[in-house]
Amino acid sequence: MMIADQDVLTMARLLHYPLDPFSRRVRLQLSEYGSEVELTQERPWEQRPGFLQLSPSGMLPVYIDDDKTVASGIEAVSEYLEELRAGFDNSLIGATPAERAESRRLAAWFDGKFYHEVGAPVLMEKVIRRFLPPETGGGAPNMNRVRAGLGRIRQHLEYIGMLAEARNWLAGDKLTIADLAAAAHLSCIDYLGDVPWSGNEAAKTWYQRIKSRPSFRPLLADHVRGITPPRAYADLDF
Amino acid sequence: MMIADQDVLTMARLLHYPLDPFSRRVRLQLSEYGSEVELTQERPWEQRPGFLQLSPSGMLPVYIDDDKTVASGIEAVSEYLEELRAGFDNSLIGATPAERAESRRLAAWFDGKFYHEVGAPVLMEKVIRRFLPPETGGGAPNMNRVRAGLGRIRQHLEYIGMLAEARNWLAGDKLTIADLAAAAHLSCIDYLGDVPWSGNEAAKTWYQRIKSRPSFRPLLADHVRGITPPRAYADLDF
Numbered sequence: 001m002m003i004a005d006q007d008v009l010t011m012a013r014l015l016h017y018p019l020d021p022f023s024r025r026v027r028l029q030l031s032e033y034g035s036e037v038e039l040t041q042e043r044p045w046e047q048r049p050g051f052l053q054l055s056p057s058g059m060l061p062v063y064i065d066d067d068k069t070v071a072s073g074i075e076a077v078s079e080y081l082e083e084l085r086a087g088f089d090n091s092l093i094g095a096t097p098a099e100r101a102e103s104r105r106l107a108a109w110f111d112g113k114f115y116h117e118v119g120a121p122v123l124m125e126k127v128i129r130r131f132l133p134p135e136t137g138g139g140a141p142n143m144n145r146v147r148a149g150l151g152r153i154r155q156h157l158e159y160i161g162m163l164a165e166a167r168n169w170l171a172g173d174k175l176t177i178a179d180l181a182a183a184a185h186l187s188c189i190d191y192l193g194d195v196p197w198s199g200n201e202a203a204k205t206w207y208q209r210i211k212s213r214p215s216f217r218p219l220l221a222d223h224v225r226g227i228t229p230p231r232a233y234a235d236l237d238f
Numbered sequence: 239m240m241i242a243d244q245d246v247l248t249m250a251r252l253l254h255y256p257l258d259p260f261s262r263r264v265r266l267q268l269s270e271y272g273s274e275v276e277l278t279q280e281r282p283w284e285q286r287p288g289f290l291q292l293s294p295s296g297m298l299p300v301y302i303d304d305d306k307t308v309a310s311g312i313e314a315v316s317e318y319l320e321e322l323r324a325g326f327d328n329s330l331i332g333a334t335p336a337e338r339a340e341s342r343r344l345a346a347w348f349d350g351k352f353y354h355e356v357g358a359p360v361l362m363e364k365v366i367r368r369f370l371p372p373e374t375g376g377g378a379p380n381m382n383r384v385r386a387g388l389g390r391i392r393q394h395l396e397y398i399g400m401l402a403e404a405r406n407w408l409a410g411d412k413l414t415i416a417d418l419a420a421a422a423h424l425s426c427i428d429y430l431g432d433v434p435w436s437g438n439e440a441a442k443t444w445y446q447r448i449k450s451r452p453s454f455r456p457l458l459a460d461h462v463r464g465i466t467p468p469r470a471y472a473d474l475d476f
């Protein structure tokens with residue numbers, strides 16, 4: 001898709017939400033590629049018509065390139081950026097077919113399994129419900145759903161820990177979308193103070209490494225109105 | 239990942255299940271690329287250890303290339319095949335960045351939204367439960383879940399119909415993974431006789447076109463024990 005002519009862009013733009021894990025992953029990818037972008041905050045649950053036109057599924061992120069090409073949804077945006085922004089030595093998907101299959105498999109694990117089991121229910125209850133009007137489900141979080149979601153984090157931390165002990169990064173020797181996806185999803189839950197880091201040393205060490213990267217800094221400065229992250233959220237020595 | 243040395247392959251192999259929409263999409267892709275593959279049926283719910291080693295998330299399909307490279311999960315397998323099997327003129331993702339973003343956006347729509355709203359609950363209740371032992375949920379389908387899932391098909395048919403009326407194929411001029419994903423997901427429900435085709439002429443016409451392709455023929459010959467598809471399932475003039 002291309003946006004209409006009257007919208008003149010001088011720089012690429014990303015529609016994102018600070019506690020949307022898919023938006024976070026793309027912000028990390030852009031920064032790792034060394035690619036600048038103008039951020040525009042979008043609250044996807046408000047279903048703004050102009051947003052739904054760019055992303056009919058209602059999912060973030062939406063990337064509008066400086067030539068007006070539009071990519072929406074994590075798979076399309078991630079692959080788009082890799083094809084157009086990755087240079088010879090900074091691929092975030094991998095160099096060989098086997099590396100590329102592995103990084104994509106793991107990114108899909110976090111975008112699918114982690115998000116459905118943990119991220120979607122916890123973020124809906126603890127974040128989005130605050131902003132919804134009462135007639136569409138706004139109000140207090142359903143703590144049973146929160147507990148069920150959080151109860152499933154440990155198995156994901158175990159999987160991360162196992163991979164991080166066997167490899168340099170989650171998918172192999174180099175940092176890939178597997179690390180960025182995992183960290184993006186976890187970081188939203190970490191903003192709420194709900195990741196049991198003490199339960200898994202290897203996963204914690206891996207997260208410390210990725211949290212220390214310059215690309216992560218803007219995420220640690222994010223702030224959502226009415227929800228103050230715990231001090232440890234932005235602390236590299238959490 | 240690469241499989242161990244003792245497993246000698248002479249041809250690429252696909253672990254699939256006949257009524258798994260992701261497996262179906264990859265069978266279609268392989269056929270459209272003109273690439274041969276040996277099919278091995280896998281019942282993912284049995285969680286066979288050898289299968290979980292290749293696909294820790296428990297999702298199909300798994301593609302094992304003739305050089306022993308393993309790709310698992312729809313995103314990894316689809317991109318792997320596009321990178322290694324698509325020739326100059328038979329890309330299934332698209333030629334330009336905008337086309338590629340659009341085909342991936344729509345494939346993600348069906349793999350995410352359609353599957354979670356319709357495919358996963360309906361196939362769980364009407365297919366997988368038949369094969370599960372009673373202690374892990376086997377038995378009669380929960381018809382409330384089936385009805386809730388099927389109740390959401392119409393909006394997807396409407397979206398397909400709208401796209402098919404505006405374009406030659408769902409993502410644009412050419413057949414892409416958007417068409418193959420949509421058709422693969424719908425075809426599993428169609429095997430059960432549960433797609434209300436008469437409600438949307440444009441979507442039906444699009445499905446007739448894709449169902450008539452040689453790549454679709456093997457899917458129309460699929461048979462799952464104990465579940466006989468309606469005559470219209472394999473009929474090109476349904």
